[in-house]
Amino acid sequence: HWDRRKLYLFAAKLQGPKAYPVVGNGPLFWCKNEEIFNNFMAATAPYPSPVRLWVGPKLVLFVKDPNQLQLILQSSKITTKSFLYRFLEPFLGKGLFTSSGPRQKHHRKLLQPLFSQRMIEGYCHLFQKHSKKFVEDLRKNANGPEFNISTFLQFTAFEATMDLLLEDQDTHSIDYNEIPNYVRKFYEIVFTRVKSFWLHLDIFFKLSSYYREQTKLQSLATTVINEITETNVPKIIEKIKAERKLADAEIRVPSMLESIAEMVMENPDCLTMQDCTDHLMTFMATSQDTQSSAVAFTCMMLGAYPHIQDLVVQELREVMGKKTSLDLTDVSQLKYLEMCLKESMRLFPVGPFIFRDTTEDFQFDKMVIPEGVTVILSIYHAHRSPEHWEKPDEFYPEHFAPEAMSKRHPCAFIPFSAGPRRCIAQHYSYTYMKILLATIVLNYEIECRFKAEDVKLIADISIRPQQGYLIKLKDRTN
Numbered sequence: 001h002w003d004r005r006k007l008y009l010f011a012a013k014l015q016g017p018k019a020y021p022v023v024g025n026g027p028l029f030w031c032k033n034e035e036i037f038n039n040f041m042a043a044t045a046p047y048p049s050p051v052r053l054w055v056g057p058k059l060v061l062f063v064k065d066p067n068q069l070q071l072i073l074q075s076s077k078i079t080t081k082s083f084l085y086r087f088l089e090p091f092l093g094k095g096l097f098t099s100s101g102p103r104q105k106h107h108r109k110l111l112q113p114l115f116s117q118r119m120i121e122g123y124c125h126l127f128q129k130h131s132k133k134f135v136e137d138l139r140k141n142a143n144g145p146e147f148n149i150s151t152f153l154q155f156t157a158f159e160a161t162m163d164l165l166l167e168d169q170d171t172h173s174i175d176y177n178e179i180p181n182y183v184r185k186f187y188e189i190v191f192t193r194v195k196s197f198w199l200h201l202d203i204f205f206k207l208s209s210y211y212r213e214q215t216k217l218q219s220l221a222t223t224v225i226n227e228i229t230e231t232n233v234p235k236i237i238e239k240i241k242a243e244r245k246l247a248d249a250e251i252r253v254p255s256m257l258e259s260i261a262e263m264v265m266e267n268p269d270c271l272t273m274q275d276c277t278d279h280l281m282t283f284m285a286t287s288q289d290t291q292s293s294a295v296a297f298t299c300m301m302l303g304a305y306p307h308i309q310d311l312v313v314q315e316l317r318e319v320m321g322k323k324t325s326l327d328l329t330d331v332s333q334l335k336y337l338e339m340c341l342k343e344s345m346r347l348f349p350v351g352p353f354i355f356r357d358t359t360e361d362f363q364f365d366k367m368v369i370p371e372g373v374t375v376i377l378s379i380y381h382a383h384r385s386p387e388h389w390e391k392p393d394e395f396y397p398e399h400f401a402p403e404a405m406s407k408r409h410p411c412a413f414i415p416f417s418a419g420p421r422r423c424i425a426q427h428y429s430y431t432y433m434k435i436l437l438a439t440i441v442l443n444y445e446i447e448c449r450f451k452a453e454d455v456k457l458i459a460d461i462s463i464r465p466q467q468g469y470l471i472k473l474k475d476r477t478n
């Protein structure tokens with residue numbers, strides 16, 4: 001009772017939209033999925049950050065100011081993911097994304113080297129191979145009508161990840177074509193669960209058709225991952241053991257799966273095969289919708305602003321000379337392409353909102369947030385803040401010119417989040433996305449009829465354009 005009183009006293013100091021008895025601000029979410037984003041934005045816009053919301057009996061703070069975001073994201077006291085992330089577990093496993101506490105911290109330290117510069121150098125040839133295959137797969141759509149590039153991108157991101165994990169081994173026994181779409185379907189199920197608070201209870205959820213659909217999708221994902229952990233990892237462990245016996249074994253950068261196998265061998269008590277399965281499920285799911293969405297939005301923007309696309313092509317030709325594929329040094333020199341990618345990720349952050357729960361009282365901007373509050377951190381608002389961006393709603397890559405960036409607030413641009421729970425794969429993703437974008441632009445001239453202001457957004461777990469990622473491609477090589 002004391003804690004609830006503390007919550008009410010704290011909530012009384014904040015402003016927010018009118019809440020109703022029992023359901024609180026629940027009605028904000030009782031509309032079609034495509035209307036929720038706009039309704040929510042409009043309802044919270046008039047109030048200063050943090051905005052107070054009641055979702056049923058749960059107090060929720062909506063944080064949209066970069067200074068406040070920085071205080072929360074950089075703190076080691078508020079790193080616990082919200083209870084809502086439990087709904088992601090059936091398809092992300094208990095990997096780094098969904099878990100919290102000492103196990104998460106320890107595993108993050110163990111897994112961090114998988115995304116080091118040295119390892120990324122080793123992955124580069126796979127990024128190139130899949131980018132080249134991707135532009136070939138697109139040929140049938142070139143010089144034709146408008147199409148949605150997202151499905152193609154999700155598939156190539158999935159193939160590249162599987163290649164990375166399976167190391168080019170053609171061992172898969174199920175039809176991979178079924179997989180890429182599963183992330184999108186899962187998001188829909190998770191989002192329906194998040195917004196319908198009666199489905200938070202397992203007993204009601206298990207009675208719903210969503211549960212049956214989820215079970216089907218989950219078994220698809222686990223079949224793929226179990227194939228890796230049950231067949232490939234033990235084989236690789238044997239190989240490593242055999243190689244270690246040879247004094248003159250070749251010294252080379254290990255593959256991702258070899259590194260994981262080595263970690264399991266060296267940390268048998270804290271990294272079990274089940275942990276491995278969880279982490280691989282997370283990597284498989286997080287690599288699809290995220291990277292493909294960011295690349296798809298960038299394609300749309302380059303297509304909508306041909307003079308900017310021309311500058312990207314000019315830079316590519318200067319950096320590449322007569323070469324036909326990019327190495328990591330070339331990638332690091334593609335500064336303008338990176339500015340365009342970042343500007344797209346600013347306008348359309350793949351994860352617009354992230355969620356934390358307070359597990360203790362948290363001193364925050366002259367107030368104390370009590371334990372038991374859910375905090376929604378709005379990356380979307382930081383990215384569109386008129387205080388921090390000259391042209392907040394326009395596509396203007398110069399926002400990322402080095403001089404402009406040196407003056408920018410550290411949390412005005414955080415597509416990968418920030419602080420101890422930031423994305424583990426930021427550098428990896430930029431490298432993959434730049435190689436893929438460069439290969440697309442070198443092969444095709446992109447056209448898109450939607451300027452930044454014309455893109456109407458829908459958000460569930462991620463953000464996407466209502467109309468789809470519609471573009472036209474013209475062959476550049478003819």
Ligand code: HEM
Pocket residue numbers: 081096097098108282283286287288290291294350351354355415416417420421422423424425426428429
């Ligand atoms: C455009 C690409 C990507 C974007 C924008 C992105 C964004 C993010 C964001 C915003 C978070 C924080 C989530 C939260 O706090 O709830 C996050 C965490 C994470 N991401 Fe990414 N991500 C991307 C690609 C990837 C890829 C390719 C992988 C794996 C191969 C990955 C693995 C992870 C993991 C494991 C975490 C959890 C880290 C932790 O809490 O320790 N992400 N990502």
